[in-house]
Amino acid sequence: MREIQASQITDVIERLCIEANTVLPEDMKQAIRTCRACEDGDIARGVLDNIIENYQIAEKECVPICQDTGMACVFLEIGQDVHISGGDLTEAVNEGVRRGYDKGYLRKSVVKDPVRRGNTGDNTPAMLYTEIVPGEQIKITVGPKGFGSENMSAIRMFKPSAGLQGIKDFILETVETAGPNPCPPMVVGVGIGGTFDKAALLAKKALMRPVDSENPDPYYADLEKEMLQKINELGIGPQGFGGKTTAVGLNIETMPTHIAGMPCAINISCHVTRHKTEVL
Amino acid sequence: MERHITLPLTEEVARSLHAGDSVYLTGEIYTSRDAGHKRMCEALARGEELPFDPKDATIYYVGPTPAKPGQVIGSAGPTTSGRMDAYAPTMMSVGARGMIGKGARLPEVVDAMKKYGGVYFGAIGGAGALLAKCIKKAELVAYEDLQSEALRRLYVEDMPLVVIIDSEGRNLYEEGRAAYLQSHKTQE
Numbered sequence: 001m002r003e004i005q006a007s008q009i010t011d012v013i014e015r016l017c018i019e020a021n022t023v024l025p026e027d028m029k030q031a032i033r034t035c036r037a038c039e040d041g042d043i044a045r046g047v048l049d050n051i052i053e054n055y056q057i058a059e060k061e062c063v064p065i066c067q068d069t070g071m072a073c074v075f076l077e078i079g080q081d082v083h084i085s086g087g088d089l090t091e092a093v094n095e096g097v098r099r100g101y102d103k104g105y106l107r108k109s110v111v112k113d114p115v116r117r118g119n120t121g122d123n124t125p126a127m128l129y130t131e132i133v134p135g136e137q138i139k140i141t142v143g144p145k146g147f148g149s150e151n152m153s154a155i156r157m158f159k160p161s162a163g164l165q166g167i168k169d170f171i172l173e174t175v176e177t178a179g180p181n182p183c184p185p186m187v188v189g190v191g192i193g194g195t196f197d198k199a200a201l202l203a204k205k206a207l208m209r210p211v212d213s214e215n216p217d218p219y220y221a222d223l224e225k226e227m228l229q230k231i232n233e234l235g236i237g238p239q240g241f242g243g244k245t246t247a248v249g250l251n252i253e254t255m256p257t258h259i260a261g262m263p264c265a266i267n268i269s270c271h272v273t274r275h276k277t278e279v280l
Numbered sequence: 281m282e283r284h285i286t287l288p289l290t291e292e293v294a295r296s297l298h299a300g301d302s303v304y305l306t307g308e309i310y311t312s313r314d315a316g317h318k319r320m321c322e323a324l325a326r327g328e329e330l331p332f333d334p335k336d337a338t339i340y341y342v343g344p345t346p347a348k349p350g351q352v353i354g355s356a357g358p359t360t361s362g363r364m365d366a367y368a369p370t371m372m373s374v375g376a377r378g379m380i381g382k383g384a385r386l387p388e389v390v391d392a393m394k395k396y397g398g399v400y401f402g403a404i405g406g407a408g409a410l411l412a413k414c415i416k417k418a419e420l421v422a423y424e425d426l427q428s429e430a431l432r433r434l435y436v437e438d439m440p441l442v443v444i445i446d447s448e449g450r451n452l453y454e455e456g457r458a459a460y461l462q463s464h465k466t467q468e
Binding site for chain 2: 041043044047050051053054055057058061063064065066067068069105106107108109117119121146148151179180181183235236237239240241242243244270271272
C-alpha cells in the first residue's frame, strides 16, 4: 500500500490546468502544420497561419491559447494499492482547479446553476472522473474543455439495425450541423456502445487520445481514417470559410453494449484541443 | 478586398462592405456576451437607457481571460455569436451596427442587418492570444459583477477581421465553402 497526500494531487492539478491552457500538445501542433501545408486557398492558409502564430504567442508568453479556458475535465486513474490521505479527494481536485485558474489568470467560466446561472468565481467544480486500476500510482489528466465546441456535440440511441451506416451518417450530420461554430479545424471524439452515459464518456475520452493515434482494433482504425477523410470532403474548412481542413483528427472509442441498442455519442472539440497528463 | 476602417461604423461604410472582405478595424468597440446582452435587452424593455451609446457601435462577443500584470487584457478571441441571436435584432434596432464573433447566425439576425445596415465580422475563433495584441486599451463600463462577461470599452488598432455576413445578406460561410467545393470538383 502506497500513501499519497491529497495535497500532492492538488499541486499537480494546479500545474496541469495552467500548462494545458497555455501549451498546445505537440500532436495538435503537428496536425495543424500538416494541414497548413496541404491547403491551397488564401483564406484557409491565412487562418491556419494565424492559428499557428497564436499558439506560439501563448506558449512564449505563458498566456491562454484561447480565452475559453474551459471547464476542467479531470480524469484520475487511481491504483488500487494507493491510499489517499490528508483530505477529501474531490476537494483536493477542486482546490487544484481553483488555484490553477487563479494563478494562471485563466477565465472562470462555470455557473452555479444551469438555469439560474451565477458564476462560481473560481471555475469549480471540476468535471471529475475516477477509475480504479491495478497498481500503486495515480495517473492524472486535465483536459480543459471549451463550450463553443461542446455545444455542438450530440448523442443518439440507435437501433442495432441502423448498423455502421447509421453511425457514419450521424458523424457527418453532426459535423455538418456544427459547421463554423466549434472553431474548425476541429477534433471529433466518437464513443460507441455502453449505456447512454458511457457512450458520452467514451467520446470525451476519445478526445484525450493523441490526435494522430489509432484505435487498436483495425476495424475502428479504418473507420477513423475513412470518416476523417469524409469530414474533410465537406469543404467547411478552417473557421468555416471553406477549405480542405475541417477536422485534424477523429478518434473512436468503443465498449460492449446491450442486445437492444447501439448508443453513439459525438463530442466535438476545437483546434485548441488541450490535455496534459502526469503520473504520481 | 482589403479595407481599413476607423470607428464608429456609419451606415454608409457598413453598407459598402461585402462578405469576404478583409477588414482592419481601429477605434472603440464594446464587449458583451450572453449575460450582458440579456441585461441590456431587459433594460431596453423597461424603457431604460443602455450603459453606453449604441449609435453606430460595434460589439465584440468576447469574454476575455483576466489580464496578467502588465497586460491590457488577457486572451480575447470571439465567442460563438449564435447565442446572441435572441438579442442582436433588438441591439440593432437602437443603433448598434457592427458585430464581431464567430459561427452561424439565424435568418432573423440577417433580416435585421439588411433593415438597419448591420455587418457581422468574424475574428478567428481560438486565437485569443493573438487577438489580444491589437487591443490597446480596456476599461470597465458596466456589469462588473458579471466578471469576464462585464461590459467593457476597448480601443483596438488594426483588428484583423473578415466580413462573414454583409448588409445584403451575403454569407462567407456559404460562399467560401461553395467556392472551395466547386474548385475541388473542377480539379477532379
